[in-house]
Amino acid sequence: MVRVEVLEGAELEPLIPELARLRMAIFREWPYLYQGSLEYESRYLAKFVALPESTLVVVRDGERVVGASTALPLREAEAEFQAPFVAAGLDPGAWYYFGESVLEPAYRGRGIGVEFFRRREARARALGYRQVAFCAVERPADHPLRPPDYVPLDGFWQRRGYTRRPDLRAYFAWQDLSEAQESLKPMVFWVKQL
Structure with a gap:
């Protein structure tokens, strides 16, 4: 039985090992191609535990975690994600930032x-926020690892009311599967007024 629930702050602590595993598995896929490590994932997820304003939407099939989506105040996100807002004269404190959404392939297409x-x-x-944002990695259309049947999620995001903001661009480092070390990846923001 698949169910979706919302957890806040410390409620997600018992799920860190499962969430770390899930993030690493899904982020190996296009367009992230993320090498990842359990150590990094555990550290990353621990900040959500310590922050009462954080959000975790978790999907379980029975007791097994098969999907998750995170959010937190932008002012609590990494400096790399705040920087484009500061540079554009936008107060990071006014925005709620949606982190990743990861879902096992067998559960996709179900809403x-x-x-x-x-x-x-x-x-x-x-929480009183009226502006939300997330960012998506940008890969070249001719990237050699791009699957031939890949369909970008732009249309899905637009149907949710989000607008692409190419002027709000972040650069975040991670190690691709094909890389010997981390490199910066361009990420563009999508925003919405609630």
């Missing part, structure tokens, strides 16, 4: 992605 956005937007409103 869970829509639910991720609905639940995070509801949490942002409950």
Whole structure:
């Protein structure tokens, strides 16, 4: 039985090992191609535990975690994600930032992605935020590892009411599967007024 629930702050601590495993598995796929490590994933997820304003939307099939989506105040996100807002004269404190959404392939196409956005937007409103944002990695159209049947999610995000903001661009480092070390990846923001 698949169910979706929202956890806040310390409620997600018992799930860190499962969430770390899930993030590493899904982020190996296009367009992230992320090498990853359990150590980094555990550190990354620990910040959500320590922050009462954080949000985790979790999807379980029985007791097994098969999907998750995170959010937190932008002012609590990494400096790399705040920088484009500061440079554009936008106060990071006014924005709620949606982190990753990861979902095992067998559960895609069932409306869970829509639910991720609905639940995070509801949490942002409950916390008093009226502006939300997320960013997506940009890969060249001719990237050699791009699957031939890949369909970008731009249309999905636009149907949720998000607008692409190419003027808000972040650069974040991680190690691709094909790389010997980390390199900066361009990421563009999508925003919405609630």
